[in-house]
Amino acid sequence: MQAPPELSTLLAGCARRDREAFARLYRASSAKLFGVALRILRREDWAEEVLQESYVSIWNHAQDYRAGLSAPMTWMTSIVRNRCLDWLRRP
Secondary structure (H helix, E strand, O other): OOOOOHHHHHHHHHHOOOHHHHHHHHHHHHHHHHHHHHHHHOOHHHHHHHHHHHHHHHHHHHHHOOOOOOOHHHHHHHHHHHHHHHHHHOO
């Protein structure tokens, strides 16, 4: 399934600190990204925690997203996956 083309636009809005764009991005992508976190972590409470951390990271690093390198959902999924792996590695 291909991500809607508007995700790139929403990420660009987040890079400009547009809170409405961030809210729309969250609504458009959070269910899928939560599913990714849940598959990796196998606990809803952990997945919720990692998802929150991931969206903070997405907000703070939206200006680093490059459309020519990856699809928006791929970029955000990588952030979630990496946060999950970090979560599992912590003592």
